[in-house]
Amino acid sequence: MQDGFKTSGARDLELSSRKGGELPSGPKADWWKQASNILQKHGPLVALVGLCILFSLAAPNFASLGNFVAVLEAAAVPAIVAIGLTFVLMQASIDLSVEGVSSLGNIIVSIMVANTVTGTDIGLWALPLVIATGAAIGLLNGVISIYARMPSLIVTLGSWLIALGLASLLFPNRQPQILDTRITSLAIDKHFGVSSLVYLAVAIALLAILVEKNTVFGRMSRAIGENEPVLRMSGIRVNRYKMAAFTVAGACFAIAGLFIAARIGVGNPRSGIGLLFPSIAACVVGGTLLSGGHGGIRQSMIGVLILVTLRNGLIQIGVDPLLQSAVEGAVIITAVAASTWHLRSKIRIIK
């Protein structure tokens, strides 16, 4: 009786148990499944293309090369922010310190390079200084949220305001104008009609995609968002990856501040204000959900383009500026509802 369970009636009659994807499905269901799979995978891209077509038809100037460049230029800063946010969001945490850290970055650059107010001029050393400051704040966010066991929402809400305060504190009595042309030329000099900021943003995005897809940090970030307890039980040093994500995020926000400094050419302690909401919205619209484990850099970048295109297009077709934010909000809700629809039914089907 080697195979006892084979001969036992009860064993063979193991009744239906719940498992995913094994229900009989007709051809119609297959078709539906395929279509929804494609939409689920490329929905945001489809939405972006749709928006472009729509605006091209409605506004004659939308489809011009000049406008295309304008969209790219407008996307550079939110893209850098979204890259930093993506790693944090994939891990199912959040970082609200965007506006504080980028404002601080802006101020530090403008007072440390040649400028009209302070006498300090450390030249291009200002760049690593700014990035390191952002990274340090990010690391601190991570350390506090992990070791004080506080939700990242609260910790970064605090550091948002702290960094904003620091920026104001560092602000000299007069507005410093950046004299170092190596900084301002990043935004002014064009190569093939596009500023260096755009090239830099694209390069950072490509690098981030590599990190996301090929490094242990990138892959673990996704896994942490999906099921952190499993990783902890597997002996993974989850805290390290979490701190790394916040550090990367802080650094990215500071770089965004640097970009802003290059563009506006002055130090402004409130220059980062207004960045947080569109960047988080961009990530989510692109498919990097707040619940973690979903999306990625590519998706977030598409989300950024959707939001920037939307804003640009609404201006082109002459929507009342007062109504614009309302329309944006409505589009964001619709887009997120559409992109998470498949997750909604998954909740019901169970496993």
Place this chain on the structure above:
Amino acid sequence: MTIALSLHGVEKRFGDVVALDNVNVSLHEGEVLGLIGQNGSGKSSLMKIMSGLYRPDGGEVRVGGKVVQLRSPLDAGRAGIGLVHQEQSLIGSLSVAENLFLDKPAAYARWGSYRWTAMKDEARRQLEKVELDIDPFTPLGDLSFGERQMVELAKVLTLEELVDGHLVILFDEPTAVLNPPEIEALFSQIRRIKHRSSVVFVSHRMDEILDISDRVLVMSDGRNVAEREKDKVNVDELYELMVGKQRIDRVARRPRDAHLGSSRVLEVENMSVPGEVHDVSFSMAPGEILGVIGVQGSGAESVLRTIFGMADRWSGSIRFDGKPLEIDAPSAAVARGIGYLPAERKTEGMVRNTSVSENAAITFGWQHAAGPGMVSRRREKAPIKDWVAKLAIKTPSIEHQIDLLSGGNQQKVVLSKWLLGNSLKLLMLDHPTRGLDPGARADLFAAIRELADKGLAILLVGDTLDEVLSLSDEIIVMKDGMISAHIAQVQQSPPSEEELVRAMV
């Protein structure tokens, strides 16, 4: 024979609760040790100590004769001990290969960046061991449950290459949600690895335990109470050791002389759920127990979930209590007097991290409050205590946290939430005994019978044929979403198991 792993006087306490009390176990090299015991007997704690998830409060663990401190699963891994988790420890959005090496990402990374080719080759080698022919870069979420269980096993078996000495592989109820071919595949793997591993195998199914084990260890109340060689024991004796009484006679039919009336509480006509249920019709009398059985994917669970308002799209008509049932959400079903005990106790049945009383009062607690929109913790107490006593729920107090109870007692608390109100007319049970030990199962059966005798209609999807045969007045067999057999008067003239199986497959 050499001892691979041994525990000496191991103790584990959680507050006042003693989970393990002076446990002594020794595991020989190349041996499969079956571990049985009721829920709450300490099996899981024992497995967690052996795999480094828990640290003992007393006693010592020896590997190959040497005393070791297993501080983490990593430590256990280095000592050659691996645990195949009951709830799979895998990440759906990562590839199979990454999951295989989840606990050792550094092994296939250089400067923090994965070396995909090396990982893929090694993953393929590992998958060959468990005879899984899939692309290592398939997202894990695309696999079937059985395949994932094999990946879980392969993940643990990577120890074979990493550790030189003898291995100890622990299986914590690996078969609970597998179907027979998958179980057979798992068993052949266990037999394969015996040449260099010892195995500890936990299951609630006696036939499985006797099939795969060389020796059986019985746990009860946190102690190892008996050890038996496989050849010198039978199922009844094992039940007796576990439960402390004779195995519940499986043909202890429900004594029913009360004739079920012709009045109908539930009438389902032409119910169809796209892709799941096709044209199903049946009806139930008050006080009737209707068992629904079918193999996986037969649609039995979908019928229950549709009646409870959880189907996205469906067609057909349902009359309940004489009136059409308009259901679009569980709340509508509950308002009409329908209760549902879900199969997924931990995610759908109970609210974790809250007390027994909060769980019991969650649905109908308001019926005991002073007025509409109010809650009264004080007034709820008496009825909750009443049901805790009636269902023999073992809990120190009704304010005890539900997570700390054993599975059977948790399930009874979930059941009590439906009974706390006085408006329930139909109770639907979806695999109510899944994961329960025989003692808890018998208790639950008794409670179900009593409820039916009091006039509650019960619609049951069971885990085993035994269960459905011994409880039901009528049985519906489902196959591919349709009713393939309808057997009336089950208690008076029971159908043979063969008859039912023929209708199922």
